[in-house]
Amino acid sequence: MSEFSPEEPPSSTPPVFNVPAVVLVLVFLLLAIHGALQLLGQEWQTYALYLFSFIPARLGGGEVIPMAPGSQVWSFLTYAFLHGDWIHVGSNCIWLLIFSTPVARRLGVLRYLALLAVSAVAGAAIMLPLNWGQFMFLVGASASVSGAMAAAMPIMFSPEFHRGANVSGIRVLTVGELLRSRQAIGFAAVFIALQLFTGSAQTLSATAFLEERNIAWEAHIGGFLAGFIFFYFVDGISRIRTT
Numbered sequence: 001m002s003e004f005s006p007e008e009p010p011s012s013t014p015p016v017f018n019v020p021a022v023v024l025v026l027v028f029l030l031l032a033i034h035g036a037l038q039l040l041g042q043e044w045q046t047y048a049l050y051l052f053s054f055i056p057a058r059l060g061g062g063e064v065i066p067m068a069p070g071s072q073v074w075s076f077l078t079y080a081f082l083h084g085d086w087i088h089v090g091s092n093c094i095w096l097l098i099f100s101t102p103v104a105r106r107l108g109v110l111r112y113l114a115l116l117a118v119s120a121v122a123g124a125a126i127m128l129p130l131n132w133g134q135f136m137f138l139v140g141a142s143a144s145v146s147g148a149m150a151a152a153m154p155i156m157f158s159p160e161f162h163r164g165a166n167v168s169g170i171r172v173l174t175v176g177e178l179l180r181s182r183q184a185i186g187f188a189a190v191f192i193a194l195q196l197f198t199g200s201a202q203t204l205s206a207t208a209f210l211e212e213r214n215i216a217w218e219a220h221i222g223g224f225l226a227g228f229i230f231f232y233f234v235d236g237i238s239r240i241r242t243t
Contacts, residue, residue, distance in 0.1 A: 080141045116141075150228035
């Protein structure tokens with residue numbers, strides 16, 4: 001039991017490390033899907049890949065592949081729910097917990113989910129022309145995580161952001177302020193540099209159920225840019241409606 005002074009009432013603001021329910025549900029869903037596919041075996045993993053992963057060859061320009069009608073559309077989003085191995089899904093879940101927590105608090109459930117979806121679609125969309133007609137599997141929530149990282153920057157680098165702050169009420173950095181923030185620019189520069197280095201080095205990573213797997217760095221950048229733009233769009237609308 002704790003005691004409070006009458007002059008200092010307890011704060012109703014939740015600590016910054018209390019993760020919003022929507023983020024916890026997403027993490028549980030990603031882990032559950034991957035765990036279920038691992039238990040079901042290779043046949044179900046392959047079936048899931050052809051049904052839900054993003055395959056550029058579905059959209060034309062390459063060999064004809066078996067696919068369910070409509071999979072060339074929904075796979076722009078559903079690929080984000082599949083992962084290559086436990087390291088892949090685990091790392092995405094950790095980054096999702098860290099960076100999307102303030103975003104979910106700021107935007108609310110629906111706008112937060114919309115931001116993740118738009119970032120995932122943007123990640124697949126940027127992969128399409130760069131890999132036109134290629135028979136390859138794109139899976140993983142990394143584009144959505146990258147979008148959440150970008151959306152978190154105006155919040156995290158705001159002077160009003162601190163442990164226990166009610167992020168729904170603080171003033172986030174404007175685009176101009178963010179571009180003048182050394183911390184924000186440094187954060188973004190490191191992120192972009194890592195993606196470009198990964199692409200040039202052809203670093204192997206778990207991004208499919210295949211033996212040889214490359215990090216889809218293009219999708220990461222696409223998701224990052226989409227998350228950044230979408231955040232300011234939806235946050236601006238929400239601020240207008242509340243004033």
